[in-house]
Amino acid sequence: MKLATWNVNSLAVRLPQVLDWLAVNPVDALCLQELKLPDDKFPLQALQEAGYGHCAVFGQKTYNGVAIVSRLPLRDVAKNIQGFADEQSRVIAATLDTPRGALRLVNGYFVNGQAPGTDKFAYKMQWLAGLRHWLAGELAASPGLVLVGDFNITFDDRDTYDPEGLRETIHHTSEERAQFQALLELGLVDAFRLFEQPEKSYSWWDYREFAFRRNRGLRIDHILVSQPLKPHVKSCLIDKLPRKNERPSDHVPVVVELD
DNA sequence: ATGACGGTGTGGCACCGA
Numbered sequence: 001m002k003l004a005t006w007n008v009n010s011l012a013v014r015l016p017q018v019l020d021w022l023a024v025n026p027v028d029a030l031c032l033q034e035l036k037l038p039d040d041k042f043p044l045q046a047l048q049e050a051g052y053g054h055c056a057v058f059g060q061k062t063y064n065g066v067a068i069v070s071r072l073p074l075r076d077v078a079k080n081i082q083g084f085a086d087e088q089s090r091v092i093a094a095t096l097d098t099p100r101g102a103l104r105l106v107n108g109y110f111v112n113g114q115a116p117g118t119d120k121f122a123y124k125m126q127w128l129a130g131l132r133h134w135l136a137g138e139l140a141a142s143p144g145l146v147l148v149g150d151f152n153i154t155f156d157d158r159d160t161y162d163p164e165g166l167r168e169t170i171h172h173t174s175e176e177r178a179q180f181q182a183l184l185e186l187g188l189v190d191a192f193r194l195f196e197q198p199e200k201s202y203s204w205w206d207y208r209e210f211a212f213r214r215n216r217g218l219r220i221d222h223i224l225v226s227q228p229l230k231p232h233v234k235s236c237l238i239d240k241l242p243r244k245n246e247r248p249s250d251h252v253p254v255v256v257e258l259d
Numbered sequence: 260a261t262g263a264c265g266g267t268g269t270g271g272c273a274c275c276g277a
Binding site: 009013034036062112113114150152171208250 | 262263264266268274275
């Protein structure tokens with residue numbers, strides 16, 4: 001059983017790359033963020049023809065937008081954080097019935113936050129608190145839960161190319177990392193760090209200043225698994241290859257394998 | 260200190276992302 005997450009930064013632009021990637025990496029479900037298109041523009045048919053006949057979509061024009069595309073049926077689809085009013089399409093959750101039982105999959109495009117002290121940063125903090133409160137209930141109802149997405153948070157200094165120079169800047173603040181810690185304390189584990197990983201592993205690189213070539217990146221796309229799933233995690237990898245594509249997304253996929 | 264690149268929607272650019 002393989003799951004993946006990928007911020008595609010416009011599905012309209014990236015659809016051919018998504019289809020190419022799925023042909024090589026036929027994961028059971030792929031969670032997408034930053035669709036930047038409304039539901040009626042979602043390429044249901046192309047994904048269905050690629051073997052992904054089950055899609056849960058929560059789109060939005062221009063900004064945001066998330067989806068789960070799956071080979072397995074999806075049920076109990078939820079959009080955004082219950083109990084947190086939000087104009088932006090940032091969360092979609094669904095339950096997959098796997099051979100090992102029910103798996104609750106939560107896919108988030110976390111708020112960017114711009115810079116500490118701004119209104120957007122305040123929104124990020126409120127959003128993170130809302131997510132945590134809602135997730136506590138989701139975890140109680142669904143012990144087998146996976147939280148994936150573009151978190152827009154580095155968890156520690158290993159997740160950033162410049163820990164000193166970027167200290168307490170956006171994606172690196174104590175407040176953001178405390179919110180991440182609070183998510184772990186709900187009973188979640190960072191699947192990527194369950195394994196030995198290459199040093200300087202990142203999931204995002206700026207388009208500017210040859211950041212990818214210089215490996216000046218951040219690890220901000222994550223897969224967290226609930227404690228009962230921890231013994232079943234077989235691998236967790238970042239696939240950097242799509243960043244070498246023509247017209248790449250600035251993010252690359254993260255893949256987890258569960259037995 | 261700023262902007263650098265890329266996507267969108269519009270409009271001759273501005274806004275946003277991270």
